[in-house]
Amino acid sequence: MQQKVVIAGGTGFIGHFLNKKFTEDGYQVVIISRQKEHVSWQNNSSIVAALEGAAMLINLAGKPINTIFSPKNKAALISSRVDTTLALGNALLACKKPPSIWLNASGAHIYGTSDGKAHTEADPADHSFFPAIMAKEWEDALYETQLPNTRKVALRISIVLGKNGGVLQPFIMLAKLLLGGKQGSGRQKFSWVHLEDFYQIILFIATQKTIEGAVNICAPEVVDNAQLMRTLRKTMKVPFGIPAPAFGIKIGARIMGIEPDLILKSLSVFPQKLLAAGYTFRYPTLAMAMKQILK
Numbered sequence: 001m002q003q004k005v006v007i008a009g010g011t012g013f014i015g016h017f018l019n020k021k022f023t024e025d026g027y028q029v030v031i032i033s034r035q036k037e038h039v040s041w042q043n044n045s046s047i048v049a050a051l052e053g054a055a056m057l058i059n060l061a062g063k064p065i066n067t068i069f070s071p072k073n074k075a076a077l078i079s080s081r082v083d084t085t086l087a088l089g090n091a092l093l094a095c096k097k098p099p100s101i102w103l104n105a106s107g108a109h110i111y112g113t114s115d116g117k118a119h120t121e122a123d124p125a126d127h128s129f130f131p132a133i134m135a136k137e138w139e140d141a142l143y144e145t146q147l148p149n150t151r152k153v154a155l156r157i158s159i160v161l162g163k164n165g166g167v168l169q170p171f172i173m174l175a176k177l178l179l180g181g182k183q184g185s186g187r188q189k190f191s192w193v194h195l196e197d198f199y200q201i202i203l204f205i206a207t208q209k210t211i212e213g214a215v216n217i218c219a220p221e222v223v224d225n226a227q228l229m230r231t232l233r234k235t236m237k238v239p240f241g242i243p244a245p246a247f248g249i250k251i252g253a254r255i256m257g258i259e260p261d262l263i264l265k266s267l268s269v270f271p272q273k274l275l276a277a278g279y280t281f282r283y284p285t286l287a288m289a290m291k292q293i294l295k
Helices: 013-024 044-051 071-093 130-144 168-176 195-207 225-236 246-256 272-277 286-294
Strands: 004-008 028-033 056-059 101-107 151-157 159-161 192-194 213-217
Touching (some): 004 013, 056 195, 071 101, 101 195, 130 151, 159 195, 159 286, 192 195, 195 213, 213 272, 225 286
Parallel strands (some): 004 028, 004 056, 101 151, 151 213, 159 192
């Protein structure tokens, strides 16, 4: 009998990949989304039926963060995450046989924007940077529902790199145009994870029953922006890249409708829990990841 995996918000870059991988590995995949061909967020009984007897629930639902942090957008970003997480919690309460594990997305930005140490799961949440505030509210929503038969894991996801989508595509275009130099100072930290490792980490956590709570989803290698762009250019065999000053990034990001801090601020985290539990990364270095993605 096929094991059932429910992916909430499974229509984006990461969700499409997980759907494909789980299906290839013989799982039955059920998607909850706002698209008419999937289980609807508006139909609670259908969500309960989808979750009933499932092996795991993965929640990725949330409005994309690549926007300007206006008051209106901030409210929409938070509600799209908190409301869907609370809805899933209520649906799980109604299940006779709920999934044994609930993996809920969160953000590695929860620790703030320090350029110094790579943060582990033991470090506290930041209360000044909006993505950190949003991630904390998201995790609070996950823990609000008491589910004694379901293990909860908050996936503190760093920048996910993979083929044909995601954050890497604009950088690739810049490199092709010989504009792939450092952005701003180039010293801002960049934590990342390969899409294949993301999938393998989910499978790993599901089998490691002692892992619960917050888990940093990132490769062990933290690079800075200058190294990111240098590795990209080297892999693409682009001879040089014109750098972009901070003021240019701020103007360009605003024109594109993206918050400049997402480019100019640091994201620096370390996968302490995963490594302590024995997870082996397929792509532990950025050079290895870039070579696979761009081959």
